Structures are given as C-alpha cells and as structure tokens.
Amino acid sequence: MSTDLEHALRQAFQDAAETVVPRPEPMRRLLRRRRRRWAGLGAFFAAVAVAAGAALVPALQAGPAQRADNGDGYPITSAWTRTLLDSPARGSLAGTPLLAEVERGIGDRAGGSGLDRLKVLFLGEVAGRRFVAYARFNDTRAALYYNDTAAGDSVAWLVRGGYGNLPLTPLVRITGSTTPALVGLVPADCRIATSTAGTVSGNGVVARDWTDSPQGSWVARDSSQPAERWRVTCGATVRFEGPAAPVDEVAPGTDLVAAGGLAHGAVVQRWSGPIDGRTWTLTTTLLSGGGIAAVLSSGAGKATVATAFPPPVAGGATANRDEWGLISTAISADPDVVAVRVPERTGAYTYYSDRVLVVTTVPGAWSVLAPASPGAVGIPLDNGVGVIHVNGGVITIRNAADTDIGGTYVTDPRDMPDYLGEKLVSDW
Amino acid sequence: MAAGEFQDFVEVRYGDLLRTAYLLTGSQHAAEDLVQSSLLRVMRHWGRVDEPLAYVRRVMVNQRTSLWRRLRNAEVLTDDPPDRPGPDPTDRILQRQSLLEALDRIPVRMRAVLVLRYWEDLSETDTAELLGISVGSVKSQASRGLARLRGVLGVDELTRRAS
Numbered sequence: 047m048s049t050d051l052e053h054a055l056r057q058a059f060q061d062a063a064e065t066v067v068p069r070p071e072p073m074r075r076l077l078r079r080r081r082r083r084w085a086g087l088g089a090f091f092a093a094v095a096v097a098a099g100a101a102l103v104p105a106l107q108a109g110p111a112q113r114a115d116n117g118d119g120y121p122i123t124s125a126w127t128r129t130l131l132d133s134p135a136r137g138s139l140a141g142t143p144l145l146a147e148v149e150r151g152i153g154d155r156a157g158g159s160g161l162d163r164l165k166v167l168f169l170g171e172v173a174g175r176r177f178v179a180y181a182r183f184n185d186t187r188a189a190l191y192y193n194d195t196a197a198g199d200s201v202a203w204l205v206r207g208g209y210g211n212l213p214l215t216p217l218v219r220i221t222g223s224t225t226p227a228l229v230g231l232v233p234a235d236c237r238i239a240t241s242t243a244g245t246v247s248g249n250g251v252v253a254r255d256w257t258d259s260p261q262g263s264w265v266a267r268d269s270s271q272p273a274e275r276w277r278v279t280c281g282a283t284v285r286f287e288g289p290a291a292p293v294d295e296v297a298p299g300t301d302l303v304a305a306g307g308l309a310h311g312a313v314v315q316r317w318s319g320p321i322d323g324r325t326w327t328l329t330t331t332l333l334s335g336g337g338i339a340a341v342l343s344s345g346a347g348k349a350t351v352a353t354a355f356p357p358p359v360a361g362g363a364t365a366n367r368d369e370w371g372l373i374s375t376a377i378s379a380d381p382d383v384v385a386v387r388v389p390e391r392t393g394a395y396t397y398y399s400d401r402v403l404v405v406t407t408v409p410g411a412w413s414v415l416a417p418a419s420p421g422a423v424g425i426p427l428d429n430g431v432g433v434i435h436v437n438g439g440v441i442t443i444r445n446a447a448d449t450d451i452g453g454t455y456v457t458d459p460r461d462m463p464d465y466l467g468e469k470l471v472s473d474w
Numbered sequence: 475m476a477a478g479e480f481q482d483f484v485e486v487r488y489g490d491l492l493r494t495a496y497l498l499t500g501s502q503h504a505a506e507d508l509v510q511s512s513l514l515r516v517m518r519h520w521g522r523v524d525e526p527l528a529y530v531r532r533v534m535v536n537q538r539t540s541l542w543r544r545l546r547n548a549e550v551l552t553d554d555p556p557d558r559p560g561p562d563p564t565d566r567i568l569q570r571q572s573l574l575e576a577l578d579r580i581p582v583r584m585r586a587v588l589v590l591r592y593w594e595d596l597s598e599t600d601t602a603e604l605l606g607i608s609v610g611s612v613k614s615q616a617s618r619g620l621a622r623l624r625g626v627l628g629v630d631e632l633t634r635r636a637s
Binding site for chain 1: 479481482483484485486487488489490492493494496497502505510513514517525526527528569570573574588589592593594595620623624
C-alpha cells in the first residue's frame with residue numbers, strides 16, 4: 047500500500063506542478079525585483095542596480111529558450127535531419143536500461159502540438175553530469191530538447207528541465223547548464239573528426255591533421271568552447287567544418303584563436319588606432335604549427351564576429367547589437383605581414399568589408415600593392431600601416447625603390463564565409 | 475563559478491525551481507516570491523557555490539520552513555502577475571485543489587519532506603542532509619505525511635490518479 051501511495055503522490059505532484067509554466071525572461075524579472083529591493087536602501091544602491099541590470103539586458107535578449115514540451119517545432123529542411131532521427135541513441139548510457147527509463151519519462155510528459163513521435167538522441171555522462179537530448183517530431187516538423195543534471199539525480203528530474211523547442215539540425219550541439227561541457231552528434235552514418243592545430247602556407251591555406259572521434263558519430267568535451275575545429279564527413283562529402291562551438295557572439299576575454307582550433311603562443315598587441323570613427327586593436331599570435339593569427343577588434347565588451355563577406359538582406363538579424371564591438375580575423379604565413387579585413391555591421395549582422403588593414407614590420411616597408419582588375423592598386427604605408435581595398439589574392443609590400451620585400455594572402459570574398467582564414471562549411 | 479553562469483542557471487532552472495516552490499507553498503504568487511528571494515540570496519554567494527541546484531533547493535526549503543519568514547510573508551504582494559497556468563482540464567482542477575489544501579493542513583517541515591522525497595526524488599539521506607534532520611526523522615515524517623494525505627484524499631483517490 048505504501049508503494050502505491052508513494053507512486054500516487056508522485057503523480058499528484060506531477061499533475062499539480064505541471065500547471066505552472068514560467069513566463070519568459072526570469073533573469074530580467076529577478077533583476078527588476080533586486081532593483082526594487084535596493085531602491086529602499088537609497089539612491090546610490092538603486093543606481094548601481096540599474097546599471098547592473100542594464101548591462102545584462104542585451105545578453106538576456108539572446109537567452110536560452112524556456113523549457114516546456116509544448117512547442118510546435120520547426121520545419122525539417124534537410125534529409126540529414128531525418129537520418130539523424132533514424133539513428134540510434136548515442137552516448138555512454140545509451141546502451142543501458144536507463145535509456146528505456148528516460149524514454150518512458152519523456153513519454154509521460156505532454157508533447158508539443160502535433161509532434162507525436164519521440165526520439166532520444168543522446169544519453170550519457172560528460173564532465174560528471176548526466177545529459178539527455180531528444181527530439182519530438184512528426185513527418186514535417188521537429189523540435190530539440192536537452193537537459194543535464196547531476197549524475198545521481200533521478201530520471202524524472204533529468205527529463206523535466208532544460209532547454210526546449212529548439213530547431214533540430216543534423217549536427218546537434220548541446221552544452222552544460224552549470225558545468226562547462228559540449229556534446230556534438232551527427233547521423234550515425236557520418237563521422238566527426240577533430241583538430242587542434244594547423245600550419246599556414248603562403249597561399250593562405252591552413253593544413254591540419256585530423257583525429258577521428260573514437261565514438262565515430264559523436265564527441266563530448268568538458269569545455270563549452272573547446273579549442274578545436276570539427277569536421278563532419280558523410281560518405282565522401284564534408285557536410286560540416288568549423289569551430290567546435292559557434293564563434294559569432296563572444297564575451298570579453300574569449301580566446302578566439304583557440305576557439306578556431308588553432309593552438310598558439312602568447313598574444314601580442316601589434317597596432318591600435320582609428321578607422322571610420324571606431325578605435326581598433328590588432329593582436330597577433332604565433333601558431334604552434336607555423337604562421338600567425340590576427341584578431342582585429344573594436345570595443346572592450348561583448349562583440350560580434352565577422353565570418354561572411356556580403357551583407358545579408360535587410361531584416362535577417364534584428365537583435366540590437368549597436369553597443370557591441372566588432373571583430374574580424376585572419377591568418378598569415380609571414381609573421382611580419384598581417385592583412386585583416388575591417389568588419390562592418392548592418393543591424394545585428396557583422397561581415398567582412400572589402401577594405402583590408404595592412405600592418406607590417408618588414409624593414410623599409412613603403413607601400414602596399416593589391417591585385418585589381420585590371421592590374422593592381424597601391425597605397426603608401428604610414429609606419430607600416432595602411433587600409434586598402436582588396437577583393438582577394440596576394441598583397442605585396444614594397445620599399446621606396448618599388449622592390450617587393452614581403453606579402454601575404456588575402457582570402458577572396460568568393461571563398462567566404464571563413465574564420466581565421468578557414469572556410470566554414472555547412473552543407474546539409 | 476563564473477557570474478555569467480548564474481544567468482544561465484536561472485534561465486534553465488527557473489521553471490523547475492518554480493514548480494518545486496509551488497508544491498512547497500501552494501500558491502503561484504508565493505512560489506514566485508520564494509524562488510526569487512532564494513535566487514537573490516544565492517546570487518550573492520554564487521562564486522562559492524559548488525552544486526548550485528542543491529544549494530538553491532536548500533535555501534528555498536530553509537526559507538519556507540523559517541517561522542519568521544512565514545509570519546512576515548503571510549500575504550505576498552507583487553506587481554508581477556503570476557506565471558501563466560498551463561493546460562488545466564476541468565477535471566484536474568478539483569484534484570489539484572484537494573491536494574494543495576491537504577498539503578496546507580500538514581506541518582511545513584513534513585510538507586517539505588514529502589516534496590523533496592516524492593517530487594524532487596531525493597533519497598532519504600539527501601533529504602535529511604538538506605533539512606538538517608536525521609534519516610529516521612525523514613522516514614517518520616514521510617510516513618506520517620503520506621498517512622495524512624491518504625486520510626484527506628483517500629487511498630482510492632490516489633490510487634485512481636496513479637492508474
């Protein structure tokens with residue numbers, strides 16, 4: 047009788063608690079309450095609270111979705127998404143009886159409107175936490191849900207919280223909620239390889255050694271932004287290649303070169319100055335495999351990172367990023383010649399412009415010459431610094447006698463998008 | 475833990491904490507108040523918190539079982555509307571109301587034991603540690619709490635829900 051009673055009480059609690067659905071933006075409401083509380087303590091504390099709240103609001107606008115299994119998902123736009131849904135569950139716990147328990151636990155929850163099928167994609171322990179990722183779907187739409195709990199927490203807790211109703215893509219990447227961790231998985235027929243270092247050649251190509259994931263179609267890391275580049279191959283076709291974690295909006299202090307999967311040495315500031323009313327800083331670092339990486343940034347706070355060349359159509363990205371900094375990246379085989387595109391922004395979309403900042407420490411550098419159609423164009427350098435319009439190709443540093451004394455490769459816009467000189471592939 | 479992780483924690487866990495608080499308090503207003511006040515307290519010590527979820531649970535339960543707090547917050551006033559209710563078929567409204575009224579009639583610490591054991595699925599040992607009482611006390615309070623609910627709702631009613 048006691049067991050029946052316990053089970054019945056659990057169900058009664060479930061019935062009662064599931065009527066409570068939090069409104070969006072709990073952090074914003076929490077800060078508002080804090081401000082109200084502090085207001086009673088005096089104007090000084092109130093002013094501090096307002097400032098703290100204001101600083102966090104932009105981040106909240108991009109906050110995670112609220113967890114509830116009541117979304118109606120997103121259209122399935124790739125056959126690879128269906129292949130992912132047909133794949134077996136992956137993860138260190140996927141082959142254990144816990145999988146069936148988790149499936150039952152999720153199945154007991156109310157599903158999204160019209161998403162009548164369920165698939166556990168991942169179940170495993172990473173960085174001491176237990177992770178689950180699953181999809182609710184039908185013939186045309188799907189939604190991703192995921193969560194993590196302490197390893198010892200119950201299944202009921204695991205399937206109850208977390209993120210939900212997110213777009214389901216063939217490459218699923220989930221992160222830990224309280225502990226740094228990243229899990230990536232792809233359709234079972236595909237393979238993930240990882241790389242942590244590369245060598246830059248004179249024509250701007252980064253050569254890498256790739257290591258196949260021991261698990262084949264999934265990887266797990268104890269960092270939310272591991273210093274890796276990932277490549278996903280399905281059959282003989284590379285379907286994805288890029289940083290392990292997306293590098294598009296970054297916090298101050300983020301190691302952007304490591305995030306691009308390039309091991310490197312100390313970071314050195316090479317130049318700082320104004321371009322078009324913004325103050326920019328150029329830093330460089332020697333890559334462990336040879337060559338140099340450069341990061342051009344404005345501002346000291348959060349920043350958006352350029353990866354593509356032309357601006358998208360208006361309205362594609364509407365979030366307010368006016369106060370954010372801008373970042374662009376480049377690589378060079380010659381440590382004495384750095385050429386990085388100046389980024390621009392339209393709305394929330396940040397992209398490479400056709401202007402390139404050239405900074406060289408080659409002795410006697412007098413001018414820089416860039417290929418043009420027809421011929422070439424050149425500008426004088428001011429203490430080794432200049433901004434020149436370049437479509438793509440090799441730019442040449444010349445001395446006062448018009449002798450070539452150095453150069454580097456600038457990626458052609460037609461090869462964009464790229465990050466740190468490496469192409470970003472997403473071909474699903 | 476980094477300060478930025480606090481925001482992530484709030485965004486991800488708020489709903490779960492709110493549901494637990496709802497079972498502890500029986501009111502969505504009071505639940506919101508309990509969660510927010512607990513999170514604000516945790517926020518100040520975030521850098522020293524190793525297991526944030528367990529820590530917030532502890533703070534919530536301690537605040538709920540604090541006599542002073544219960545007297546002070548006999549009625550919660552807020553300019554925030556309550557979190558919106560989810561789907562709630564008519565035949566479940568009375569069931570939920572019966573449960574909450576039954577929970578209101580039992581001692582607050584006994585209610586906390588029931589919520590931690592049968593909603594949070596904490597073990598007897600973890601429940602005892604969180605509440606700062608012995609495992610034996612957890613067992614006895616859980617047993618008596620179940621009996622009290624059975625007396626109010628009836629075994630048949632609970633059994634029917636379980637089926």
